[in-house]
Amino acid sequence: MKTNRLAIIAVCLVMTMLVALTGCGSSSSSNSGSANASQETGNPNDRASNGQQTTSDEKVEISFMGHGDPNEKKIFTALIQSFEKKYPNVKVNYTSVPPAEYHQKLTTLVASGKAPDIFYLSGPAFYKYAEAGTILNIQSYLDNTELFDPNNVWKQGLDRYRYDGKTLGTGDLYGLPKDVGPWAMAYNKDLFDEAGAEYPSAEPGGWTWDDYLKAAQAVTKDTNGDGKVDIFGGAGFPLEAAVWGNGGDYIDYATGTIKVDSPEFAEAMQFIADLNLKHHVSPSADDEKAMNSYSRFVAGKIGMFPLGPWDQPAFWDLPFNWDIAPWPASPNTGKTSTWLGSMGFALSSKSKHPQEAFNLAAFLSLDPEGQKQNMDLGQAVPNLIDMATNDYLNNGKAPEHKQVFLDIIEYGRPTVEYGSKDTQWLDTFNQEASKVWTGKQTAAEFVKEIAPKLQELYDKGNK
8 A cells, every 4th residue: 555655646746747837838947937927927926827737848957055964965966866867857056055154145145136946944034034925835836736645744844834924834835844853862772781771761751850860870980080971871951852841931922922930941941950060960061162962972972862863874873772762751740842843945936947946845855756765865754654654664774763753743842943033032042041051040040030031032023
């Protein structure tokens, strides 16, 4: 059944993605009739045609800009080559920008009228660009194709790119998910074995903060007797996971009310701070300066550390055994939580070749061939549910408990900034939180002091 279903989807994709958007005569791309018409009327979203469809073999070039480490660039270069074989009339000019430079680069290109035809977008930038009409409403493209079965794509992924003119999460689609990014906890099985510690539970809620601390204390070691920790039990415990699991929150977006000054939030924040300040099982700020926690983990010097699916290719080469688990539950609520990231593919509303750009976005996001290649290369959990629950779970590669990723897709929450157009309030919180991480203030003191400031910044930038 699974094979037949994927074959049907693939056939549908080939048939539908070769059609143009209108039957308006000659074309400079597969849909120049509708594109030219939309430019004349000043409504770029009208380019998603609802008329008779035609095809064209004319050679066109489109630009695609993303970001990531060298491994991601390598993966997407391979995916684009596959796309160009499938659509031989399309040449893709792919640019990969260092993540730290991406936002500024995109902002400059958009402001100068030179936005790429397709580009990565998420969170606050997606909100701003959808509101401003910078990106294309692609709903009519999808309405006029049998490209995919919406029930076979993670709803959590698609809904991140909906916009109804006022709020995110509902309405038409303005993008397609590059991925869904479940933020799980990786652990070094070899270090656990050496310490005689029990592996974390793979079930949501099966492990608590108390279990985490106990295992971290067992794994933490001064291996050379110089009085300094050489192997830490854990690092990078997400504050969001602790806060949400403990019943707290950063903000209520429905009312625009900052919520950090609650006992639940303060307790969760203090727990994470104390992992270093009190228990000495996680690196301090000075330790991070000497060697960051990612480098420590891959060097076998940290027992537990965050991991997203995009980390898989690099982790496959690690010289030790590892697996993943959910983040521990709050002992007060018994609930596990974490964030579910996502990056999307958005199309410029000024693209001269929106159909070809859509074809590329669809190939990278939804096409079974593209999704399988992406999965095999280790870039992401497939966006197609049947592929994720069958091929991905049974591909024989680490991690063993890949179901943890799928579980997080179901219960994980969007990152905190999702829902903000201006994130100065959150940036300020993260910058000033060092007062707690270094022990200058207790979490309770800090959240009470900063809450009014965050409220003022949020109101100024978002209301």
